[in-house]
Amino acid sequence: MHQEPTSAINASTRYCAVYGWPIRHSASPAMQNAGLASLGLDWRYLAFEVHPDLLGEALAGARAMKFIGLNLTVPHKLLAVNRVDLLDDSARLWGAVNTVRFEGRLPSGAWRPLGELDPSAALEIRSQGFNTDAEAITRSLEEDLGLRLEGLAAVVLGAGGAGRVAALKLAAEGASRLWLVNRTAEKAATVAREINHLYPSVKTQLGYPAEAVDLILNATSLGLKASDALPLDEAVFPLPRARTVYDMIYRPAETPLLAKARQAGCQAANGLGMLLYQGARALEIWTGRPAPIDIMRKALKENVYGHV
Ligand SMILES: NC(=O)c1ccc[n+]([C@@H]2O[C@H](COP(=O)([O-])OP(=O)(O)OC[C@H]3O[C@@H](n4cnc5c(N)ncnc54)[C@H](OP(=O)(O)O)[C@@H]3O)[C@@H](O)[C@H]2O)c1
Missing domain, CATH: 3.40.50.720 (NAD(P)-binding Rossmann-like Domain)
Incomplete structure:
Protein backbone atom coordinates (compact mmCIF):
# COMPACT_ATOMS: atom_id res chain seq x y z
CA MET A 1 0.00 0.00 0.00
CA HIS A 2 1.51 3.33 -1.04
CA GLN A 3 0.83 6.15 1.40
CA GLU A 4 0.28 9.46 -0.44
CA PRO A 5 1.00 12.86 1.16
CA THR A 6 -2.06 14.88 2.21
CA SER A 7 -1.17 17.71 -0.20
CA ALA A 8 1.44 18.67 -2.79
CA ILE A 9 4.50 20.51 -1.47
CA ASN A 10 3.55 24.15 -0.88
CA ALA A 11 4.84 27.20 0.99
CA SER A 12 3.54 25.85 4.32
CA THR A 13 5.14 22.41 4.02
CA ARG A 14 7.56 21.63 6.87
CA TYR A 15 10.67 19.45 6.73
CA CYS A 16 12.64 16.76 8.48
CA ALA A 17 15.76 15.20 6.98
CA VAL A 18 18.51 12.65 7.34
CA TYR A 19 22.17 13.64 6.99
CA GLY A 20 24.80 11.06 6.09
CA TRP A 21 27.95 10.51 4.03
CA PRO A 22 27.09 8.52 1.93
CA ILE A 23 23.29 8.66 2.05
CA ARG A 24 21.91 7.44 -1.29
CA HIS A 25 21.30 3.89 0.06
CA SER A 26 19.00 5.13 2.83
CA ALA A 27 15.49 3.67 3.16
CA SER A 28 14.56 6.28 5.79
CA PRO A 29 12.83 8.74 3.40
CA ALA A 30 10.44 6.01 2.17
CA MET A 31 9.66 4.92 5.72
CA GLN A 32 9.32 8.40 7.26
CA ASN A 33 7.30 9.94 4.42
CA ALA A 34 4.81 7.05 4.66
CA GLY A 35 4.58 7.68 8.42
CA LEU A 36 4.11 11.45 8.00
CA ALA A 37 1.44 10.97 5.32
CA SER A 38 -0.42 8.48 7.49
CA LEU A 39 -0.47 11.01 10.35
CA GLY A 40 -1.99 13.55 7.92
CA LEU A 41 0.90 16.00 8.33
CA ASP A 42 1.96 18.38 5.56
CA TRP A 43 5.59 17.55 6.35
CA ARG A 44 8.25 15.90 4.18
CA TYR A 45 11.39 13.94 5.04
CA LEU A 46 14.44 14.57 2.83
CA ALA A 47 17.93 13.05 2.55
CA PHE A 48 21.13 15.09 2.25
CA GLU A 49 24.69 14.01 1.65
CA VAL A 50 26.58 16.07 4.22
CA HIS A 51 30.36 15.89 4.46
CA PRO A 52 31.49 15.50 8.10
CA ASP A 53 33.51 18.75 7.87
CA LEU A 54 30.26 20.60 7.10
CA LEU A 55 28.00 19.06 9.77
CA GLY A 56 28.01 22.29 11.83
CA GLU A 57 26.90 24.36 8.82
CA ALA A 58 24.26 21.80 7.84
CA LEU A 59 22.81 21.79 11.39
CA ALA A 60 22.74 25.59 11.38
CA GLY A 61 21.01 25.57 7.98
CA ALA A 62 18.24 23.25 9.20
CA ARG A 63 17.72 25.45 12.26
CA ALA A 64 17.61 28.63 10.14
CA MET A 65 15.03 27.05 7.84
CA LYS A 66 12.98 25.89 10.85
CA PHE A 67 13.21 22.20 10.10
CA ILE A 68 11.27 20.06 12.58
CA GLY A 69 14.11 17.61 13.16
CA LEU A 70 16.87 15.46 11.75
CA ASN A 71 18.22 11.95 11.72
CA LEU A 72 21.98 11.52 11.61
CA THR A 73 23.77 8.50 10.25
CA VAL A 74 27.37 7.52 9.48
CA PRO A 75 29.65 9.39 10.22
CA HIS A 76 27.74 12.08 12.14
CA LYS A 77 26.41 10.34 15.26
CA LEU A 78 29.46 10.94 17.46
CA LEU A 79 30.36 14.32 15.91
CA ALA A 80 26.89 15.68 16.71
CA VAL A 81 27.25 15.11 20.46
CA ASN A 82 29.23 18.37 20.70
CA ARG A 83 27.24 20.23 18.06
CA VAL A 84 23.71 20.24 19.51
CA ASP A 85 22.58 22.66 22.21
CA LEU A 86 21.55 19.98 24.68
CA LEU A 87 21.46 16.22 25.04
CA ASP A 88 18.52 14.12 26.13
CA ASP A 89 19.32 11.34 28.68
CA SER A 90 19.39 8.73 25.87
CA ALA A 91 22.11 10.59 23.94
CA ARG A 92 24.10 11.22 27.12
CA LEU A 93 23.87 7.57 28.14
CA TRP A 94 24.88 6.09 24.78
CA GLY A 95 27.28 8.88 23.78
CA ALA A 96 25.84 9.28 20.27
CA VAL A 97 23.11 11.36 18.60
CA ASN A 98 21.01 9.87 15.79
CA THR A 99 17.98 12.15 16.20
CA VAL A 100 17.79 15.93 16.57
CA ARG A 101 14.65 17.83 17.53
CA PHE A 102 14.49 21.58 17.00
CA GLU A 103 12.60 23.41 19.73
CA GLY A 104 11.26 26.97 19.98
CA ARG A 105 11.05 29.18 23.04
CA LEU A 106 7.59 30.44 24.02
CA PRO A 107 7.10 33.95 25.47
CA SER A 108 6.67 32.17 28.85
CA GLY A 109 10.24 30.89 28.48
CA ALA A 110 9.17 27.25 28.03
CA TRP A 111 10.65 25.24 25.11
CA ARG A 112 8.32 23.28 22.81
CA PRO A 113 9.02 21.03 19.77
CA LEU A 114 9.08 23.19 16.66
CA GLY A 115 6.52 20.92 15.01
CA GLU A 116 3.91 22.18 17.50
CA LEU A 117 4.64 25.87 16.85
CA ASP A 118 3.83 28.40 14.14
CA PRO A 119 7.07 28.63 12.14
CA SER A 120 6.37 32.22 11.05
CA ALA A 121 6.71 33.45 14.66
CA ALA A 122 10.14 34.91 15.39
CA LEU A 123 11.42 32.25 17.72
CA GLU A 124 14.60 31.50 19.56
CA ILE A 125 15.41 27.96 18.43
CA ARG A 126 17.58 25.28 20.04
CA SER A 127 18.55 21.74 19.02
CA GLN A 128 18.19 18.74 21.31
CA GLY A 129 20.00 15.46 20.57
CA PHE A 130 18.51 12.00 21.23
CA ASN A 131 19.61 8.42 20.67
CA THR A 132 16.93 6.02 19.43
CA ASP A 133 19.34 3.34 18.12
CA ALA A 134 19.99 1.51 21.38
CA GLY A 271 18.75 -4.85 10.35
CA LEU A 272 15.39 -3.75 8.96
CA GLY A 273 13.73 -4.01 12.38
CA MET A 274 16.43 -1.83 13.92
CA LEU A 275 15.97 0.80 11.22
CA LEU A 276 12.20 0.68 11.70
CA TYR A 277 12.23 1.10 15.48
CA GLN A 278 14.87 3.85 15.58
CA GLY A 279 12.87 5.73 12.92
CA ALA A 280 9.52 5.19 14.59
CA ARG A 281 10.83 6.58 17.88
CA ALA A 282 12.35 9.57 16.06
CA LEU A 283 8.97 10.31 14.46
CA GLU A 284 7.37 10.21 17.91
CA ILE A 285 9.99 12.62 19.25
CA TRP A 286 9.23 15.10 16.44
CA THR A 287 5.43 14.75 16.38
CA GLY A 288 4.55 13.83 19.98
CA ARG A 289 2.22 11.17 18.51
CA PRO A 290 2.43 7.36 18.34
CA ALA A 291 4.22 6.23 15.18
CA PRO A 292 2.17 4.26 12.61
CA ILE A 293 4.55 1.30 12.87
CA ASP A 294 2.74 -1.06 10.48
CA ILE A 295 2.60 1.55 7.73
CA MET A 296 6.27 2.44 8.22
CA ARG A 297 7.22 -1.27 8.17
CA LYS A 298 5.31 -1.82 4.92
CA ALA A 299 6.98 1.19 3.28
CA LEU A 300 10.41 -0.06 4.36
CA LYS A 301 9.81 -3.56 3.03
CA GLU A 302 8.51 -2.18 -0.25
CA ASN A 303 11.62 0.00 -0.54
CA VAL A 304 14.17 -2.68 0.42
CA TYR A 305 12.60 -5.93 -0.86
CA GLY A 306 10.51 -4.47 -3.69
CA HIS A 307 7.38 -6.01 -2.11
CA VAL A 308 5.59 -6.04 1.27
N1 LIG B 1 19.93 -1.23 10.69
C1 LIG B 1 20.19 -0.04 11.17
O1 LIG B 1 19.30 0.73 11.53
C2 LIG B 1 21.63 0.37 11.33
C3 LIG B 1 21.96 1.44 12.17
C4 LIG B 1 23.32 1.78 12.32
C5 LIG B 1 24.30 1.07 11.64
N2 LIG B 1 23.93 0.05 10.82
C6 LIG B 1 24.97 -0.72 10.09
O2 LIG B 1 25.94 -1.15 11.01
C7 LIG B 1 27.24 -1.16 10.40
C8 LIG B 1 28.23 -0.35 11.23
O3 LIG B 1 27.80 1.01 11.32
P1 LIG B 1 28.60 2.04 12.25
O4 LIG B 1 27.72 3.22 12.39
O5 LIG B 1 29.07 1.36 13.50
O6 LIG B 1 29.87 2.36 11.34
P2 LIG B 1 31.37 2.69 11.81
O7 LIG B 1 31.35 3.46 13.08
O8 LIG B 1 32.03 3.25 10.61
O9 LIG B 1 32.02 1.25 12.15
C9 LIG B 1 32.34 0.34 11.12
C10 LIG B 1 32.74 -0.99 11.73
O10 LIG B 1 33.02 -1.91 10.66
C11 LIG B 1 34.38 -2.37 10.77
N3 LIG B 1 34.95 -2.51 9.42
C12 LIG B 1 34.81 -1.64 8.38
N4 LIG B 1 35.51 -2.10 7.31
C13 LIG B 1 36.08 -3.28 7.69
C14 LIG B 1 36.90 -4.23 7.03
N5 LIG B 1 37.29 -4.06 5.76
N6 LIG B 1 37.30 -5.33 7.72
C15 LIG B 1 36.90 -5.50 9.00
N7 LIG B 1 36.12 -4.64 9.68
C16 LIG B 1 35.72 -3.54 9.03
C17 LIG B 1 35.09 -1.28 11.53
O11 LIG B 1 36.27 -1.81 12.08
P3 LIG B 1 37.46 -0.81 12.52
O12 LIG B 1 37.07 -0.28 13.87
O13 LIG B 1 38.66 -1.68 12.55
O14 LIG B 1 37.53 0.28 11.48
C18 LIG B 1 34.01 -0.93 12.57
O15 LIG B 1 33.95 -1.91 13.58
C19 LIG B 1 27.03 -0.58 8.99
O16 LIG B 1 26.91 -1.65 8.09
C20 LIG B 1 25.72 0.16 9.09
O17 LIG B 1 25.07 0.19 7.84
C21 LIG B 1 22.64 -0.32 10.66
Whole structure:
Protein backbone atom coordinates (compact mmCIF):
# COMPACT_ATOMS: atom_id res chain seq x y z
CA MET A 1 0.00 0.00 0.00
CA HIS A 2 1.51 3.33 -1.04
CA GLN A 3 0.83 6.15 1.40
CA GLU A 4 0.28 9.46 -0.44
CA PRO A 5 1.00 12.86 1.16
CA THR A 6 -2.06 14.88 2.21
CA SER A 7 -1.17 17.71 -0.20
CA ALA A 8 1.44 18.67 -2.79
CA ILE A 9 4.50 20.51 -1.47
CA ASN A 10 3.55 24.15 -0.88
CA ALA A 11 4.84 27.20 0.99
CA SER A 12 3.54 25.85 4.32
CA THR A 13 5.14 22.41 4.02
CA ARG A 14 7.56 21.63 6.87
CA TYR A 15 10.67 19.45 6.73
CA CYS A 16 12.64 16.76 8.48
CA ALA A 17 15.76 15.20 6.98
CA VAL A 18 18.51 12.65 7.34
CA TYR A 19 22.17 13.64 6.99
CA GLY A 20 24.80 11.06 6.09
CA TRP A 21 27.95 10.51 4.03
CA PRO A 22 27.09 8.52 1.93
CA ILE A 23 23.29 8.66 2.05
CA ARG A 24 21.91 7.44 -1.29
CA HIS A 25 21.30 3.89 0.06
CA SER A 26 19.00 5.13 2.83
CA ALA A 27 15.49 3.67 3.16
CA SER A 28 14.56 6.28 5.79
CA PRO A 29 12.83 8.74 3.40
CA ALA A 30 10.44 6.01 2.17
CA MET A 31 9.66 4.92 5.72
CA GLN A 32 9.32 8.40 7.26
CA ASN A 33 7.30 9.94 4.42
CA ALA A 34 4.81 7.05 4.66
CA GLY A 35 4.58 7.68 8.42
CA LEU A 36 4.11 11.45 8.00
CA ALA A 37 1.44 10.97 5.32
CA SER A 38 -0.42 8.48 7.49
CA LEU A 39 -0.47 11.01 10.35
CA GLY A 40 -1.99 13.55 7.92
CA LEU A 41 0.90 16.00 8.33
CA ASP A 42 1.96 18.38 5.56
CA TRP A 43 5.59 17.55 6.35
CA ARG A 44 8.25 15.90 4.18
CA TYR A 45 11.39 13.94 5.04
CA LEU A 46 14.44 14.57 2.83
CA ALA A 47 17.93 13.05 2.55
CA PHE A 48 21.13 15.09 2.25
CA GLU A 49 24.69 14.01 1.65
CA VAL A 50 26.58 16.07 4.22
CA HIS A 51 30.36 15.89 4.46
CA PRO A 52 31.49 15.50 8.10
CA ASP A 53 33.51 18.75 7.87
CA LEU A 54 30.26 20.60 7.10
CA LEU A 55 28.00 19.06 9.77
CA GLY A 56 28.01 22.29 11.83
CA GLU A 57 26.90 24.36 8.82
CA ALA A 58 24.26 21.80 7.84
CA LEU A 59 22.81 21.79 11.39
CA ALA A 60 22.74 25.59 11.38
CA GLY A 61 21.01 25.57 7.98
CA ALA A 62 18.24 23.25 9.20
CA ARG A 63 17.72 25.45 12.26
CA ALA A 64 17.61 28.63 10.14
CA MET A 65 15.03 27.05 7.84
CA LYS A 66 12.98 25.89 10.85
CA PHE A 67 13.21 22.20 10.10
CA ILE A 68 11.27 20.06 12.58
CA GLY A 69 14.11 17.61 13.16
CA LEU A 70 16.87 15.46 11.75
CA ASN A 71 18.22 11.95 11.72
CA LEU A 72 21.98 11.52 11.61
CA THR A 73 23.77 8.50 10.25
CA VAL A 74 27.37 7.52 9.48
CA PRO A 75 29.65 9.39 10.22
CA HIS A 76 27.74 12.08 12.14
CA LYS A 77 26.41 10.34 15.26
CA LEU A 78 29.46 10.94 17.46
CA LEU A 79 30.36 14.32 15.91
CA ALA A 80 26.89 15.68 16.71
CA VAL A 81 27.25 15.11 20.46
CA ASN A 82 29.23 18.37 20.70
CA ARG A 83 27.24 20.23 18.06
CA VAL A 84 23.71 20.24 19.51
CA ASP A 85 22.58 22.66 22.21
CA LEU A 86 21.55 19.98 24.68
CA LEU A 87 21.46 16.22 25.04
CA ASP A 88 18.52 14.12 26.13
CA ASP A 89 19.32 11.34 28.68
CA SER A 90 19.39 8.73 25.87
CA ALA A 91 22.11 10.59 23.94
CA ARG A 92 24.10 11.22 27.12
CA LEU A 93 23.87 7.57 28.14
CA TRP A 94 24.88 6.09 24.78
CA GLY A 95 27.28 8.88 23.78
CA ALA A 96 25.84 9.28 20.27
CA VAL A 97 23.11 11.36 18.60
CA ASN A 98 21.01 9.87 15.79
CA THR A 99 17.98 12.15 16.20
CA VAL A 100 17.79 15.93 16.57
CA ARG A 101 14.65 17.83 17.53
CA PHE A 102 14.49 21.58 17.00
CA GLU A 103 12.60 23.41 19.73
CA GLY A 104 11.26 26.97 19.98
CA ARG A 105 11.05 29.18 23.04
CA LEU A 106 7.59 30.44 24.02
CA PRO A 107 7.10 33.95 25.47
CA SER A 108 6.67 32.17 28.85
CA GLY A 109 10.24 30.89 28.48
CA ALA A 110 9.17 27.25 28.03
CA TRP A 111 10.65 25.24 25.11
CA ARG A 112 8.32 23.28 22.81
CA PRO A 113 9.02 21.03 19.77
CA LEU A 114 9.08 23.19 16.66
CA GLY A 115 6.52 20.92 15.01
CA GLU A 116 3.91 22.18 17.50
CA LEU A 117 4.64 25.87 16.85
CA ASP A 118 3.83 28.40 14.14
CA PRO A 119 7.07 28.63 12.14
CA SER A 120 6.37 32.22 11.05
CA ALA A 121 6.71 33.45 14.66
CA ALA A 122 10.14 34.91 15.39
CA LEU A 123 11.42 32.25 17.72
CA GLU A 124 14.60 31.50 19.56
CA ILE A 125 15.41 27.96 18.43
CA ARG A 126 17.58 25.28 20.04
CA SER A 127 18.55 21.74 19.02
CA GLN A 128 18.19 18.74 21.31
CA GLY A 129 20.00 15.46 20.57
CA PHE A 130 18.51 12.00 21.23
CA ASN A 131 19.61 8.42 20.67
CA THR A 132 16.93 6.02 19.43
CA ASP A 133 19.34 3.34 18.12
CA ALA A 134 19.99 1.51 21.38
CA GLU A 135 16.33 0.76 22.15
CA ALA A 136 15.78 -0.20 18.52
CA ILE A 137 18.56 -2.80 18.56
CA THR A 138 17.20 -4.69 21.54
CA ARG A 139 13.56 -4.39 20.44
CA SER A 140 14.47 -5.85 17.05
CA LEU A 141 16.52 -8.68 18.62
CA GLU A 142 13.58 -9.57 20.87
CA GLU A 143 10.91 -9.35 18.17
CA ASP A 144 12.75 -10.62 15.09
CA LEU A 145 14.77 -13.39 16.76
CA GLY A 146 12.63 -14.03 19.85
CA LEU A 147 15.68 -13.51 22.07
CA ARG A 148 15.56 -13.04 25.82
CA LEU A 149 18.37 -10.63 26.64
CA GLU A 150 18.70 -11.46 30.34
CA GLY A 151 21.53 -13.99 30.62
CA LEU A 152 22.37 -13.80 26.89
CA ALA A 153 25.75 -14.99 25.59
CA ALA A 154 26.68 -13.03 22.46
CA VAL A 155 29.53 -12.29 20.06
CA VAL A 156 29.49 -8.67 18.84
CA LEU A 157 31.39 -8.15 15.59
CA GLY A 158 32.44 -4.51 15.19
CA ALA A 159 33.27 -1.77 17.65
CA GLY A 160 32.38 1.33 15.62
CA GLY A 161 29.45 3.58 16.53
CA ALA A 162 26.79 0.87 16.16
CA GLY A 163 28.85 -1.98 17.64
CA ARG A 164 29.74 0.05 20.71
CA VAL A 165 26.12 1.02 21.43
CA ALA A 166 24.92 -2.56 20.77
CA ALA A 167 27.47 -4.08 23.17
CA LEU A 168 26.72 -1.52 25.89
CA LYS A 169 22.95 -1.93 25.48
CA LEU A 170 23.18 -5.74 25.65
CA ALA A 171 25.20 -5.35 28.85
CA ALA A 172 22.61 -2.91 30.23
CA GLU A 173 19.83 -5.43 29.45
CA GLY A 174 21.51 -8.15 31.51
CA ALA A 175 23.54 -10.15 28.99
CA SER A 176 25.79 -12.47 31.00
CA ARG A 177 28.72 -12.94 28.58
CA LEU A 178 29.93 -10.82 25.68
CA TRP A 179 32.78 -11.50 23.27
CA LEU A 180 33.92 -8.44 21.31
CA VAL A 181 35.65 -8.83 17.94
CA ASN A 182 36.95 -5.92 15.86
CA ARG A 183 39.53 -5.40 13.12
CA THR A 184 41.08 -2.61 15.20
CA ALA A 185 41.48 -4.54 18.44
CA GLU A 186 42.09 -1.43 20.56
CA LYS A 187 38.57 -0.15 19.82
CA ALA A 188 37.04 -3.42 21.10
CA ALA A 189 39.27 -3.17 24.17
CA THR A 190 37.97 0.36 24.86
CA VAL A 191 34.35 -0.86 24.65
CA ALA A 192 35.21 -3.80 26.95
CA ARG A 193 36.67 -1.36 29.50
CA GLU A 194 33.51 0.78 29.31
CA ILE A 195 31.32 -2.27 29.94
CA ASN A 196 33.55 -3.47 32.82
CA HIS A 197 33.23 -0.05 34.39
CA LEU A 198 29.46 0.41 33.93
CA TYR A 199 28.22 -3.21 34.14
CA PRO A 200 30.86 -5.14 36.13
CA SER A 201 28.69 -8.27 36.43
CA VAL A 202 28.86 -8.85 32.64
CA LYS A 203 31.76 -11.11 31.66
CA THR A 204 33.39 -9.36 28.70
CA GLN A 205 36.22 -10.82 26.65
CA LEU A 206 38.03 -9.97 23.45
CA GLY A 207 38.06 -12.44 20.55
CA TYR A 208 35.92 -15.50 19.81
CA PRO A 209 34.59 -17.94 22.41
CA ALA A 210 35.33 -21.67 22.40
CA GLU A 211 31.76 -22.43 23.45
CA ALA A 212 28.30 -22.04 21.83
CA VAL A 213 26.48 -18.67 22.03
CA ASP A 214 22.90 -17.42 21.75
CA LEU A 215 23.70 -14.65 19.26
CA ILE A 216 26.24 -13.38 16.74
CA LEU A 217 25.57 -9.72 16.00
CA ASN A 218 27.26 -8.16 12.98
CA ALA A 219 27.83 -4.44 13.53
CA THR A 220 30.63 -4.10 11.01
CA SER A 221 30.08 -2.68 7.55
CA LEU A 222 31.27 -5.95 5.97
CA GLY A 223 28.42 -7.25 3.80
CA LEU A 224 27.37 -3.90 2.35
CA LYS A 225 29.41 -4.64 -0.80
CA ALA A 226 29.22 -7.94 -2.71
CA SER A 227 33.03 -8.14 -2.71
CA ASP A 228 33.29 -7.88 1.11
CA ALA A 229 34.85 -10.64 3.18
CA LEU A 230 32.64 -12.38 5.76
CA PRO A 231 32.72 -10.40 9.05
CA LEU A 232 33.08 -13.69 10.98
CA ASP A 233 36.17 -15.92 11.01
CA GLU A 234 34.49 -19.30 10.47
CA ALA A 235 37.76 -21.17 10.95
CA VAL A 236 37.83 -19.91 14.55
CA PHE A 237 34.08 -19.81 15.24
CA PRO A 238 31.90 -22.11 13.07
CA LEU A 239 28.37 -20.78 12.53
CA PRO A 240 26.52 -23.86 13.90
CA ARG A 241 27.82 -22.83 17.32
CA ALA A 242 25.44 -19.82 17.23
CA ARG A 243 21.70 -20.19 17.89
CA THR A 244 20.85 -16.89 16.14
CA VAL A 245 22.59 -14.39 13.84
CA TYR A 246 21.62 -10.72 13.47
CA ASP A 247 23.11 -8.52 10.76
CA MET A 248 22.58 -4.77 11.21
CA ILE A 249 22.89 -4.40 7.44
CA TYR A 250 19.52 -4.32 5.66
CA ARG A 251 20.65 -3.57 2.10
CA PRO A 252 21.36 -6.15 0.74
CA ALA A 253 18.51 -7.80 2.63
CA GLU A 254 20.38 -11.12 2.68
CA THR A 255 24.11 -10.65 3.31
CA PRO A 256 26.48 -13.60 2.78
CA LEU A 257 26.64 -13.91 6.59
CA LEU A 258 22.84 -14.28 6.85
CA ALA A 259 22.72 -16.75 3.94
CA LYS A 260 25.43 -18.90 5.55
CA ALA A 261 23.75 -18.63 8.94
CA ARG A 262 20.45 -19.96 7.57
CA GLN A 263 22.30 -22.79 5.79
CA ALA A 264 23.94 -23.66 9.10
CA GLY A 265 20.51 -23.88 10.77
CA CYS A 266 20.74 -20.62 12.74
CA GLN A 267 17.73 -18.35 13.06
CA ALA A 268 18.69 -15.13 11.24
CA ALA A 269 17.44 -11.56 10.82
CA ASN A 270 18.66 -8.43 9.04
CA GLY A 271 18.75 -4.85 10.35
CA LEU A 272 15.39 -3.75 8.96
CA GLY A 273 13.73 -4.01 12.38
CA MET A 274 16.43 -1.83 13.92
CA LEU A 275 15.97 0.80 11.22
CA LEU A 276 12.20 0.68 11.70
CA TYR A 277 12.23 1.10 15.48
CA GLN A 278 14.87 3.85 15.58
CA GLY A 279 12.87 5.73 12.92
CA ALA A 280 9.52 5.19 14.59
CA ARG A 281 10.83 6.58 17.88
CA ALA A 282 12.35 9.57 16.06
CA LEU A 283 8.97 10.31 14.46
CA GLU A 284 7.37 10.21 17.91
CA ILE A 285 9.99 12.62 19.25
CA TRP A 286 9.23 15.10 16.44
CA THR A 287 5.43 14.75 16.38
CA GLY A 288 4.55 13.83 19.98
CA ARG A 289 2.22 11.17 18.51
CA PRO A 290 2.43 7.36 18.34
CA ALA A 291 4.22 6.23 15.18
CA PRO A 292 2.17 4.26 12.61
CA ILE A 293 4.55 1.30 12.87
CA ASP A 294 2.74 -1.06 10.48
CA ILE A 295 2.60 1.55 7.73
CA MET A 296 6.27 2.44 8.22
CA ARG A 297 7.22 -1.27 8.17
CA LYS A 298 5.31 -1.82 4.92
CA ALA A 299 6.98 1.19 3.28
CA LEU A 300 10.41 -0.06 4.36
CA LYS A 301 9.81 -3.56 3.03
CA GLU A 302 8.51 -2.18 -0.25
CA ASN A 303 11.62 0.00 -0.54
CA VAL A 304 14.17 -2.68 0.42
CA TYR A 305 12.60 -5.93 -0.86
CA GLY A 306 10.51 -4.47 -3.69
CA HIS A 307 7.38 -6.01 -2.11
CA VAL A 308 5.59 -6.04 1.27
N1 LIG B 1 19.93 -1.23 10.69
C1 LIG B 1 20.19 -0.04 11.17
O1 LIG B 1 19.30 0.73 11.53
C2 LIG B 1 21.63 0.37 11.33
C3 LIG B 1 21.96 1.44 12.17
C4 LIG B 1 23.32 1.78 12.32
C5 LIG B 1 24.30 1.07 11.64
N2 LIG B 1 23.93 0.05 10.82
C6 LIG B 1 24.97 -0.72 10.09
O2 LIG B 1 25.94 -1.15 11.01
C7 LIG B 1 27.24 -1.16 10.40
C8 LIG B 1 28.23 -0.35 11.23
O3 LIG B 1 27.80 1.01 11.32
P1 LIG B 1 28.60 2.04 12.25
O4 LIG B 1 27.72 3.22 12.39
O5 LIG B 1 29.07 1.36 13.50
O6 LIG B 1 29.87 2.36 11.34
P2 LIG B 1 31.37 2.69 11.81
O7 LIG B 1 31.35 3.46 13.08
O8 LIG B 1 32.03 3.25 10.61
O9 LIG B 1 32.02 1.25 12.15
C9 LIG B 1 32.34 0.34 11.12
C10 LIG B 1 32.74 -0.99 11.73
O10 LIG B 1 33.02 -1.91 10.66
C11 LIG B 1 34.38 -2.37 10.77
N3 LIG B 1 34.95 -2.51 9.42
C12 LIG B 1 34.81 -1.64 8.38
N4 LIG B 1 35.51 -2.10 7.31
C13 LIG B 1 36.08 -3.28 7.69
C14 LIG B 1 36.90 -4.23 7.03
N5 LIG B 1 37.29 -4.06 5.76
N6 LIG B 1 37.30 -5.33 7.72
C15 LIG B 1 36.90 -5.50 9.00
N7 LIG B 1 36.12 -4.64 9.68
C16 LIG B 1 35.72 -3.54 9.03
C17 LIG B 1 35.09 -1.28 11.53
O11 LIG B 1 36.27 -1.81 12.08
P3 LIG B 1 37.46 -0.81 12.52
O12 LIG B 1 37.07 -0.28 13.87
O13 LIG B 1 38.66 -1.68 12.55
O14 LIG B 1 37.53 0.28 11.48
C18 LIG B 1 34.01 -0.93 12.57
O15 LIG B 1 33.95 -1.91 13.58
C19 LIG B 1 27.03 -0.58 8.99
O16 LIG B 1 26.91 -1.65 8.09
C20 LIG B 1 25.72 0.16 9.09
O17 LIG B 1 25.07 0.19 7.84
C21 LIG B 1 22.64 -0.32 10.66
